[in-house]
Amino acid sequence: MDLNGFMADVEARSPGEPEFHQAVREFAEKVLPIANADARYADARVLERMVEPDRVIMFRVVWESDAGEIQVNRGYRVQFNNAIGPYKGGLRFDPSVNLSILKFLGFEQTFKNSLTTLPMGGAKGGSDFDPKGRSDEEVMRFCQSFMTGLYRYIGKDVDVPAGDIGVGAREVGYLFGQFKRIQNEWSGTLTGKGVSFGGSPLRTEATGYGCVYFAREILARVDGGLEGRTCVISGSGNVAQYTAEKLVELGARVVTLSDRQGFVHDPEGVTLEKVRWVEELKTSRHGTLEEYPRIWGGTFHAGAAPWSVPCDVAFPCATQNELDADDARRLLANGCRLVCEGANMPVTYEASKVLEAARVAHAPGKAANAGGVAISGLEMSQNAMRMSWTREEVDQRLRRIMRQIHEHCVEQGYVDDGWVDYVRGANVAGFLKVAEAMLALGIV
16 A cells, blocks of 8 residues: 555545645655554554544524624534544634534544553544634633533543633633533543542643753753754644743743734844743733734734744644745754644644755654643543642643653654654654554454
């Protein structure tokens, strides 16, 4: 089975889903040699089964605005693979949500969860609802209607959703409250809850912190750590904020953040005080980074991305396919030595090939941003045991998990001359665990 033939079949079975096709191509390119070399995988058609979700659930979400107008959205849950544990993956509320994006995210989630070493399968869900600019009451009514459509398909031993873009602590609270009301039970069926009602310390920070811990492991392996490194970050949401926070704590110099209007370049470096200001800007005032230079200095570049700014490390933390081949070439020309994905698939397939050809370290999201789901897994454990660990205990576990993921990537991605293909390492390590579980479970 060759890559082009495999992809032709995938595209024929799932037409009009470019993000899903891209995720599958990047994965299959790296694992096909492994799948072809082992007759067990080939005979059981493991790879063909992996790219087909277990089920796709779609439902209507009807709710009422504050003005009394009836609104209609579409809800989704893509339960991709539960060979190694209950389905696990976030919910995304954003106008861009469609089946292609959720299938790509659910597919990636399967192998991301595998890499954490925790017993979790892969899923993703969400809606084309946009919570931005909506009142708390409108968001609550939407979340209650959404959960009324979803609740029968989830459960602590079946499928455990969490947050993602557009779904933060507020939304998770409303979703969990409705699930609890309908099912008349308190169980760890959602993660990302508030600490006061079953959430885990560090869950909010985990994706950003974990991304930085993974970058530190990569740099420590070749030429030191993060201290003194110049870093560019895209995005200004949860992941970007806590990536910046941890980088500053570890002595790196963060010089950019971005949003949909453009990016801010702060040559003096983003401080913890500035990160707190951005957090308040985005979560409370729903403002744009155009305000940043008036308060803190620096320059705002409207309609642009930060990849032209010289740096040692780039952290794309905004959204999928935000960094293209030309951006990758600019980063290389300006001395970038590592691209570490805080978002899911933020680097295009063509850009990843540019980085690979230059032998620049490229940490894919399924490895680098696995910290969020890792802490969600630990939240599930704490809920099951009816206990809570301290922030320090959770942080220690997060560091250990990211170190283990790095070790697995090096083991499966080592090429020669000390260079590691982290994209290959993450995909092959994730594949092997899921594949062996699928073989053990039989033809199901």
